[in-house]
Amino acid sequence: MSSIEPEHIDFGNFFVRLLYIVSYVIILGIVRFILWGVLLVQMVLHLFGASPSPSAQRVGQNVADYIYRIWLYLSYNTDEKPFPFNRRKEV
Numbered sequence: 001m002s003s004i005e006p007e008h009i010d011f012g013n014f015f016v017r018l019l020y021i022v023s024y025v026i027i028l029g030i031v032r033f034i035l036w037g038v039l040l041v042q043m044v045l046h047l048f049g050a051s052p053s054p055s056a057q058r059v060g061q062n063v064a065d066y067i068y069r070i071w072l073y074l075s076y077n078t079d080e081k082p083f084p085f086n087r088r089k090e091v
Helices: 011-047 054-074
Strands: none
């Protein structure tokens, strides 16, 4: 019979990632208000018959991309940390 040995768990890395997860959950709460602000601006412009603001659309797209990267990290789909904890400069 072969025995199955449990994988070695590095608790140091686990707790570091846990701190990042808590930080990103807090950041998501803050970023959510930015997205609501963009939504409000676009809705007011639409209400008064103006076309959607291209700059607000760009901000909305960037915020949505950022939220997506955070969710990838939080769901363990990537180990690459989004801003502000990443080590590479974002373009």
